[in-house]
Amino acid sequence: MNVLDVRDLSVEIPTETGHVLAVDGLSYSVGESEILAIVGESGCGKSVGVLSLLGLGPEHARVTGEVNYAGQNLLTRKPDALRRVRGQDIAYIFQDPMTALNPLMPVGKQVEEVLAQHASMSRAERRARVVELFELVGIPAAAERARAYPHQLSGGMRQRVMISMAIACGPRVLIADEPTTALDVTVQAAILEILKDLRDKLGMAIVLITHDMGVVADIADRVVVMYAGRAIEEGGIEQVFRRPAHPYTRGLLSAVPVPGQRAARARLRGIPGTVPVIAESVDACTFADRCGRADEACRSGRPPLAEAAGGTRVACRHPETKESNGE
Ligand SMILES: Nc1ncnc2c1ncn2[C@@H]1O[C@H](COP(=O)(O)OP(=O)(O)OP(=O)(O)O)[C@@H](O)[C@H]1O
Numbered sequence: 001m002n003v004l005d006v007r008d009l010s011v012e013i014p015t016e017t018g019h020v021l022a023v024d025g026l027s028y029s030v031g032e033s034e035i036l037a038i039v040g041e042s043g044c045g046k047s048v049g050v051l052s053l054l055g056l057g058p059e060h061a062r063v064t065g066e067v068n069y070a071g072q073n074l075l076t077r078k079p080d081a082l083r084r085v086r087g088q089d090i091a092y093i094f095q096d097p098m099t100a101l102n103p104l105m106p107v108g109k110q111v112e113e114v115l116a117q118h119a120s121m122s123r124a125e126r127r128a129r130v131v132e133l134f135e136l137v138g139i140p141a142a143a144e145r146a147r148a149y150p151h152q153l154s155g156g157m158r159q160r161v162m163i164s165m166a167i168a169c170g171p172r173v174l175i176a177d178e179p180t181t182a183l184d185v186t187v188q189a190a191i192l193e194i195l196k197d198l199r200d201k202l203g204m205a206i207v208l209i210t211h212d213m214g215v216v217a218d219i220a221d222r223v224v225v226m227y228a229g230r231a232i233e234e235g236g237i238e239q240v241f242r243r244p245a246h247p248y249t250r251g252l253l254s255a256v257p258v259p260g261q262r263a264a265r266a267r268l269r270g271i272p273g274t275v276p277v278i279a280e281s282v283d284a285c286t287f288a289d290r291c292g293r294a295d296e297a298c299r300s301g302r303p304p305l306a307e308a309a310g311g312t313r314v315a316c317r318h319p320e321t322k323e324s325n326g327e
Protein backbone atom coordinates (compact mmCIF):
# COMPACT_ATOMS: atom_id res chain seq x y z
CA MET A 1 0.00 0.00 0.00
CA ASN A 2 1.25 3.49 -0.79
CA VAL A 3 1.82 5.79 2.15
CA LEU A 4 2.63 8.87 0.10
CA ASP A 5 1.45 9.55 -3.40
CA VAL A 6 2.73 12.57 -5.31
CA ARG A 7 0.82 13.43 -8.50
CA ASP A 8 1.84 15.91 -11.14
CA LEU A 9 3.75 18.13 -8.72
CA SER A 10 5.03 21.39 -10.21
CA VAL A 11 6.90 24.14 -8.40
CA GLU A 12 7.43 27.50 -10.04
CA ILE A 13 9.76 29.91 -8.23
CA PRO A 14 9.64 33.62 -8.99
CA THR A 15 13.13 35.18 -9.16
CA GLU A 16 14.44 38.63 -10.05
CA THR A 17 15.33 37.42 -13.51
CA GLY A 18 12.08 35.54 -14.20
CA HIS A 19 10.49 32.26 -13.20
CA VAL A 20 12.27 28.99 -12.55
CA LEU A 21 10.23 25.85 -13.03
CA ALA A 22 12.15 23.74 -10.51
CA VAL A 23 9.72 20.80 -10.57
CA ASP A 24 7.72 20.02 -13.69
CA GLY A 25 4.90 17.49 -13.35
CA LEU A 26 6.63 15.06 -11.02
CA SER A 27 4.73 11.92 -9.93
CA TYR A 28 5.85 9.08 -7.66
CA SER A 29 4.65 7.08 -4.73
CA VAL A 30 6.24 5.45 -1.72
CA GLY A 31 4.98 2.20 -0.25
CA GLU A 32 4.90 1.20 3.40
CA SER A 33 8.38 0.19 4.63
CA GLU A 34 9.84 1.07 1.26
CA ILE A 35 13.05 2.99 0.66
CA LEU A 36 12.70 5.16 -2.42
CA ALA A 37 15.76 7.00 -3.70
CA ILE A 38 15.42 10.17 -5.73
CA VAL A 39 18.57 10.73 -7.71
CA GLY A 40 19.83 13.33 -10.17
CA GLU A 41 22.48 15.98 -10.71
CA SER A 42 22.68 19.22 -8.82
CA GLY A 43 19.83 21.56 -9.76
CA CYS A 44 17.45 18.82 -10.92
CA GLY A 45 14.80 19.87 -8.40
CA LYS A 46 15.28 17.11 -5.84
CA SER A 47 15.28 19.33 -2.75
CA VAL A 48 12.63 21.79 -3.92
CA GLY A 49 10.48 18.78 -4.82
CA VAL A 50 10.51 17.24 -1.34
CA LEU A 51 10.47 20.51 0.58
CA SER A 52 7.37 21.62 -1.30
CA LEU A 53 5.45 18.52 -0.17
CA LEU A 54 4.98 20.09 3.26
CA GLY A 55 5.10 23.79 2.52
CA LEU A 56 8.84 24.20 3.16
CA GLY A 57 9.80 25.18 -0.39
CA PRO A 58 11.10 28.58 -1.48
CA GLU A 59 9.04 31.59 -0.44
CA HIS A 60 6.34 32.67 -2.90
CA ALA A 61 6.77 29.50 -4.93
CA ARG A 62 3.65 28.35 -6.77
CA VAL A 63 3.07 24.69 -6.00
CA THR A 64 0.48 22.70 -7.95
CA GLY A 65 -0.49 19.03 -8.17
CA GLU A 66 -1.45 16.66 -5.39
CA VAL A 67 0.40 15.24 -2.42
CA ASN A 68 -1.81 12.50 -1.06
CA TYR A 69 -1.16 11.31 2.45
CA ALA A 70 -3.67 9.48 4.67
CA GLY A 71 -6.60 10.36 2.43
CA GLN A 72 -5.86 14.08 2.23
CA ASN A 73 -4.14 16.32 -0.28
CA LEU A 74 -1.43 18.08 1.74
CA LEU A 75 -1.15 20.90 -0.77
CA THR A 76 -4.59 22.15 0.25
CA ARG A 77 -3.92 22.02 4.01
CA LYS A 78 -3.43 25.16 6.12
CA PRO A 79 0.07 25.87 7.56
CA ASP A 80 -1.02 24.82 11.08
CA ALA A 81 -2.29 21.46 9.86
CA LEU A 82 0.92 20.97 7.86
CA ARG A 83 3.02 21.69 10.94
CA ARG A 84 1.22 18.86 12.71
CA VAL A 85 1.82 16.47 9.82
CA ARG A 86 5.48 17.49 9.85
CA GLY A 87 7.14 15.69 12.69
CA GLN A 88 4.23 13.51 13.64
CA ASP A 89 3.57 11.82 10.28
CA ILE A 90 6.27 12.93 7.88
CA ALA A 91 9.70 13.97 9.14
CA TYR A 92 12.77 15.43 7.45
CA ILE A 93 16.49 14.97 7.90
CA PHE A 94 18.81 17.37 6.10
CA GLN A 95 22.39 17.29 4.93
CA ASP A 96 23.95 19.48 7.58
CA PRO A 97 22.80 18.74 11.12
CA MET A 98 24.61 21.82 12.50
CA THR A 99 22.13 24.18 10.83
CA ALA A 100 19.18 22.35 12.35
CA LEU A 101 20.53 21.99 15.90
CA ASN A 102 20.57 24.75 18.50
CA PRO A 103 24.26 25.23 19.46
CA LEU A 104 23.30 26.52 22.92
CA MET A 105 21.18 23.61 24.10
CA PRO A 106 22.18 20.07 25.06
CA VAL A 107 21.16 17.66 22.31
CA GLY A 108 18.99 15.51 24.58
CA LYS A 109 16.98 18.54 25.59
CA GLN A 110 16.39 19.39 21.93
CA VAL A 111 14.92 15.95 21.30
CA GLU A 112 12.85 16.31 24.50
CA GLU A 113 11.39 19.54 23.09
CA VAL A 114 10.20 17.74 19.99
CA LEU A 115 8.56 15.10 22.18
CA ALA A 116 6.92 17.82 24.30
CA GLN A 117 5.41 19.43 21.20
CA HIS A 118 3.98 16.30 19.71
CA ALA A 119 3.45 13.71 22.43
CA SER A 120 1.76 13.87 25.82
CA MET A 121 4.51 12.58 28.11
CA SER A 122 5.81 13.54 31.53
CA ARG A 123 9.31 15.00 31.78
CA ALA A 124 10.72 11.75 33.14
CA GLU A 125 9.09 9.81 30.32
CA ARG A 126 10.56 12.19 27.77
CA ARG A 127 14.04 11.78 29.22
CA ALA A 128 13.75 8.01 29.15
CA ARG A 129 12.48 8.17 25.57
CA VAL A 130 15.46 10.29 24.48
CA VAL A 131 17.84 7.64 25.81
CA GLU A 132 15.82 4.96 24.03
CA LEU A 133 15.93 6.93 20.78
CA PHE A 134 19.66 7.57 21.06
CA GLU A 135 20.24 3.86 21.60
CA LEU A 136 18.07 3.07 18.60
CA VAL A 137 20.26 5.22 16.33
CA GLY A 138 23.48 3.78 17.78
CA ILE A 139 24.65 6.60 20.05
CA PRO A 140 26.86 4.96 22.69
CA ALA A 141 26.62 6.08 26.35
CA ALA A 142 23.27 7.59 25.41
CA ALA A 143 22.35 9.16 28.77
CA GLU A 144 25.70 10.91 28.96
CA ARG A 145 25.67 12.05 25.33
CA ALA A 146 22.21 13.54 25.83
CA ARG A 147 23.83 16.18 28.05
CA ALA A 148 26.39 17.17 25.38
CA TYR A 149 26.14 20.30 23.25
CA PRO A 150 26.22 19.89 19.44
CA HIS A 151 29.84 21.11 19.12
CA GLN A 152 30.96 18.39 21.51
CA LEU A 153 29.79 15.67 19.12
CA SER A 154 31.27 14.41 15.86
CA GLY A 155 29.45 15.02 12.56
CA GLY A 156 28.23 11.42 12.51
CA MET A 157 26.91 11.66 16.09
CA ARG A 158 25.17 14.94 15.28
CA GLN A 159 23.48 13.32 12.29
CA ARG A 160 22.35 10.48 14.59
CA VAL A 161 20.87 13.06 16.94
CA MET A 162 19.03 14.59 13.97
CA ILE A 163 17.69 11.19 12.98
CA SER A 164 16.52 10.50 16.52
CA MET A 165 14.78 13.88 16.51
CA ALA A 166 13.12 13.11 13.19
CA ILE A 167 11.83 9.74 14.35
CA ALA A 168 10.93 10.90 17.88
CA CYS A 169 7.20 10.89 17.24
CA GLY A 170 7.16 7.74 15.12
CA PRO A 171 6.56 9.22 11.65
CA ARG A 172 5.29 6.96 8.89
CA VAL A 173 7.50 8.66 6.31
CA LEU A 174 11.05 9.90 6.72
CA ILE A 175 12.41 12.24 4.07
CA ALA A 176 16.20 12.42 4.06
CA ASP A 177 17.81 15.02 1.80
CA GLU A 178 21.46 14.08 1.23
CA PRO A 179 21.81 12.97 4.87
CA THR A 180 25.29 11.53 4.46
CA THR A 181 26.95 13.76 1.86
CA ALA A 182 28.89 15.75 4.46
CA LEU A 183 30.15 12.64 6.24
CA ASP A 184 33.15 10.45 5.53
CA VAL A 185 32.58 7.08 3.90
CA THR A 186 32.67 4.93 7.05
CA VAL A 187 30.28 7.19 8.95
CA GLN A 188 28.10 7.41 5.85
CA ALA A 189 27.84 3.61 5.76
CA ALA A 190 26.90 3.53 9.45
CA ILE A 191 24.15 6.14 8.96
CA LEU A 192 22.74 4.24 5.97
CA GLU A 193 22.66 1.09 8.09
CA ILE A 194 20.71 2.98 10.74
CA LEU A 195 18.16 4.13 8.17
CA LYS A 196 17.73 0.56 6.90
CA ASP A 197 17.42 -0.67 10.44
CA LEU A 198 14.73 1.90 11.23
CA ARG A 199 12.78 0.81 8.21
CA ASP A 200 13.06 -2.83 9.30
CA LYS A 201 12.25 -2.21 12.97
CA LEU A 202 9.67 0.56 12.71
CA GLY A 203 8.29 -0.07 9.23
CA MET A 204 8.91 3.51 8.19
CA ALA A 205 8.84 4.50 4.54
CA ILE A 206 11.94 6.47 3.56
CA VAL A 207 12.44 8.92 0.71
CA LEU A 208 16.17 9.35 0.31
CA ILE A 209 17.62 12.05 -1.87
CA THR A 210 21.12 11.54 -3.09
CA HIS A 211 23.41 12.15 -6.04
CA ASP A 212 25.50 9.11 -5.13
CA MET A 213 24.59 6.01 -7.11
CA GLY A 214 26.59 3.91 -4.63
CA VAL A 215 24.20 5.01 -1.89
CA VAL A 216 21.24 4.15 -4.11
CA ALA A 217 22.63 0.67 -4.74
CA ASP A 218 23.29 0.12 -1.04
CA ILE A 219 19.99 1.12 0.40
CA ALA A 220 17.08 1.69 -1.98
CA ASP A 221 14.27 -0.63 -3.05
CA ARG A 222 13.21 1.67 -5.88
CA VAL A 223 14.63 4.71 -7.57
CA VAL A 224 13.25 7.75 -9.35
CA VAL A 225 15.77 9.47 -11.63
CA MET A 226 15.10 13.19 -12.01
CA TYR A 227 16.21 15.51 -14.75
CA ALA A 228 15.26 19.19 -15.05
CA GLY A 229 12.37 18.82 -12.62
CA ARG A 230 10.92 15.69 -14.22
CA ALA A 231 11.04 11.99 -13.45
CA ILE A 232 12.75 10.50 -16.49
CA GLU A 233 13.07 6.92 -15.29
CA GLU A 234 11.80 4.93 -12.36
CA GLY A 235 11.81 1.35 -11.29
CA GLY A 236 13.02 -1.34 -8.92
CA ILE A 237 16.67 -1.13 -8.05
CA GLU A 238 17.57 -4.37 -9.85
CA GLN A 239 15.86 -3.28 -13.06
CA VAL A 240 17.28 0.24 -13.11
CA PHE A 241 20.82 -0.96 -12.48
CA ARG A 242 20.60 -3.92 -14.84
CA ARG A 243 18.82 -2.37 -17.80
CA PRO A 244 18.58 1.39 -17.48
CA ALA A 245 16.59 2.57 -20.48
CA HIS A 246 17.14 6.34 -20.42
CA PRO A 247 20.44 7.67 -21.82
CA TYR A 248 20.70 9.95 -18.76
CA THR A 249 20.35 7.04 -16.33
CA ARG A 250 22.99 5.21 -18.36
CA GLY A 251 25.27 8.21 -18.01
CA LEU A 252 24.76 8.29 -14.27
CA LEU A 253 25.57 4.63 -14.08
CA SER A 254 28.62 4.76 -16.30
CA ALA A 255 30.54 3.09 -13.49
CA VAL A 256 27.83 0.69 -12.49
CA PRO A 257 27.86 -0.41 -8.88
CA VAL A 258 26.30 -3.81 -8.35
CA PRO A 259 23.36 -3.55 -5.92
CA GLY A 260 24.37 -4.74 -2.49
CA GLN A 261 28.09 -4.31 -3.12
CA ARG A 262 29.96 -1.31 -1.86
CA ALA A 263 33.00 -1.59 -4.10
CA ALA A 264 32.18 0.85 -6.88
CA ARG A 265 30.90 4.13 -5.52
CA ALA A 266 29.93 6.00 -8.63
CA ARG A 267 29.23 9.70 -8.50
CA LEU A 268 27.14 11.39 -11.11
CA ARG A 269 29.72 12.27 -13.71
CA GLY A 270 30.72 11.75 -17.24
CA ILE A 271 27.79 13.43 -18.96
CA PRO A 272 28.96 16.56 -20.78
CA GLY A 273 26.81 19.66 -20.26
CA THR A 274 24.64 20.79 -17.37
CA VAL A 275 21.02 20.58 -16.29
CA PRO A 276 19.06 23.36 -18.00
CA VAL A 277 17.21 25.89 -15.84
CA ILE A 278 13.70 26.00 -17.25
CA ALA A 279 11.26 28.90 -17.04
CA GLU A 280 8.21 27.06 -18.28
CA SER A 281 7.30 23.53 -19.21
CA VAL A 282 8.69 22.65 -22.63
CA ASP A 283 6.96 20.29 -24.99
CA ALA A 284 10.08 18.31 -25.78
CA CYS A 285 12.68 16.11 -24.14
CA THR A 286 14.74 18.44 -21.92
CA PHE A 287 17.74 16.12 -22.19
CA ALA A 288 17.93 16.46 -26.00
CA ASP A 289 20.86 18.93 -25.98
CA ARG A 290 23.02 16.42 -24.11
CA CYS A 291 21.82 13.28 -25.84
CA GLY A 292 23.60 11.53 -28.69
CA ARG A 293 20.33 9.95 -29.85
CA ALA A 294 18.28 13.14 -30.10
CA ASP A 295 16.23 13.55 -33.25
CA GLU A 296 13.17 15.43 -34.43
CA ALA A 297 10.78 13.18 -32.50
CA CYS A 298 12.60 14.02 -29.25
CA ARG A 299 12.26 17.73 -29.86
CA SER A 300 8.57 17.66 -30.69
CA GLY A 301 6.54 16.60 -27.70
CA ARG A 302 7.33 15.63 -24.12
CA PRO A 303 8.13 11.93 -23.92
CA PRO A 304 5.67 10.29 -21.50
CA LEU A 305 6.80 7.78 -18.84
CA ALA A 306 6.12 4.38 -20.38
CA GLU A 307 7.07 0.76 -19.67
CA ALA A 308 10.52 -0.15 -20.99
CA ALA A 309 11.74 -3.60 -22.01
CA GLY A 310 13.90 -3.94 -18.90
CA GLY A 311 10.99 -3.42 -16.51
CA THR A 312 11.54 0.26 -15.68
CA ARG A 313 9.30 3.16 -16.72
CA VAL A 314 11.10 5.61 -18.92
CA ALA A 315 10.43 8.98 -20.57
CA CYS A 316 12.39 8.57 -23.78
CA ARG A 317 11.57 8.26 -27.48
CA HIS A 318 14.45 5.89 -28.16
CA PRO A 319 15.10 3.93 -24.97
CA GLU A 320 18.07 1.62 -24.65
CA THR A 321 17.31 -2.08 -24.46
CA LYS A 322 20.70 -3.67 -23.73
CA GLU A 323 21.83 -4.69 -20.26
CA SER A 324 24.14 -2.00 -18.91
CA ASN A 325 26.99 -4.48 -18.31
CA GLY A 326 26.96 -5.37 -21.97
CA GLU A 327 28.17 -1.93 -23.04
N1 LIG B 1 14.99 29.81 -3.30
C1 LIG B 1 15.18 29.66 -4.60
N2 LIG B 1 15.05 30.71 -5.44
C2 LIG B 1 15.25 30.57 -6.77
N3 LIG B 1 15.57 29.42 -7.38
C3 LIG B 1 15.72 28.33 -6.59
C4 LIG B 1 15.54 28.39 -5.17
N4 LIG B 1 15.73 27.15 -4.66
C5 LIG B 1 16.04 26.37 -5.73
N5 LIG B 1 16.03 27.08 -6.87
C6 LIG B 1 16.29 26.55 -8.22
O1 LIG B 1 15.48 25.42 -8.43
C7 LIG B 1 16.17 24.41 -9.15
C8 LIG B 1 16.15 23.13 -8.34
O2 LIG B 1 16.89 23.29 -7.14
P1 LIG B 1 17.09 22.16 -6.05
O3 LIG B 1 17.72 22.80 -4.87
O4 LIG B 1 15.81 21.46 -5.83
O5 LIG B 1 18.11 21.18 -6.77
P2 LIG B 1 18.74 19.82 -6.21
O6 LIG B 1 18.41 18.78 -7.22
O7 LIG B 1 18.31 19.60 -4.81
O8 LIG B 1 20.29 20.15 -6.31
P3 LIG B 1 21.49 19.75 -5.29
O9 LIG B 1 21.89 18.35 -5.66
O10 LIG B 1 22.55 20.74 -5.62
O11 LIG B 1 20.99 19.88 -3.89
C9 LIG B 1 17.56 24.96 -9.41
O12 LIG B 1 17.58 25.51 -10.70
C10 LIG B 1 17.72 26.04 -8.36
O13 LIG B 1 18.59 27.03 -8.79
Ligand code: SF4
Pocket residue numbers: 246247248285286287288289291292293294295298303315316317318319
Ligand atom coordinates in the same frame (compact mmCIF):
# COMPACT_ATOMS: atom_id res chain seq x y z
S1 SF4 C 1 13.81 11.36 -25.84
FE1 SF4 C 1 15.41 11.51 -27.38
S2 SF4 C 1 16.73 13.18 -26.64
FE2 SF4 C 1 15.47 12.54 -24.95
S3 SF4 C 1 16.71 11.06 -23.88
FE3 SF4 C 1 15.41 9.90 -25.27
S4 SF4 C 1 16.64 9.68 -27.12
FE4 SF4 C 1 17.60 11.28 -25.91
Ligand SMILES: [Mg+2]
Pocket residue numbers: 046047048177
Ligand atom coordinates in the same frame (compact mmCIF):
# COMPACT_ATOMS: atom_id res chain seq x y z
MG1 LIG D 1 19.33 19.57 -2.98
